[in-house]
Amino acid sequence: MLKKGETALLVIDMQYGGGAPDGSLVKMLNVDVTKQEDIVTPMVKLKDYFNENRMLVVNIKTEYEEDFRDWKMLDERFEVKKYKHFVKGTSDAAIIPPLAPREGEELVVKNRWNAFFNTKLDEILKSKNIKNLIIVGAATDVCVLETCSYAFSLNYNCIVPIETTASFNAERKKIGLELLSFGRSEVVNVEEVYQMFE
Secondary structure (H helix, E strand, C coil), X not given: CECHHHEEEEEECCEHHHHCCCCHHHHHHCCCHHHCCCCHHHHHXXXXXXXXXXXXXXXXXXXXXXXXXXXXXXXXXXXXXXXXXCEXXXXXXXXXXXXXXXXXXXXXXXXXXXXXXXXCHHHHHHHCCCCEEEEEEECHHHHHHHHHHHXXXXXXXXXXXXXXXXXXXXXXXXXXXXHHHCXXXXXXXXXXXXXXXX
């Protein structure tokens, strides 16, 4: 069982550029968004639950400088500069309206796949005595995986609800969930999350 006061919801990279038809990732990786499942609705419901119970919600977004001096290697590996991927101040980097940060929620801005890298995320969680993390967002096998792996190394108990995470295609999501379930986290159906609380 989980204690509400010791559990936080991390909402990772639910940004315009990650899933909109004209978003940078969709263009860069030629993702067919018509085949994407709806992960937003169960995520909104989770946010509602956490807010109603006065539990910690941390919204996490990625932002880069326009010239990608903050992560040159990413620009070398992908065509991020060409597509202005998650560039600070652009609509591509904006969190989608249904999941926009609400009053009382935290916001962490990162420039790596791992949300703990060079951010105050661990400090925020420790200051609130958080031991359990419900991790949702995108992509399953990229930022969710990287963040969860690092959280595991910091001794956080991680839980990833299947219906609240997505990748560029179903196969990549499946691989991501398999990697997440190997020690890093519990991978469960979203309805099971609600049953875990005391």
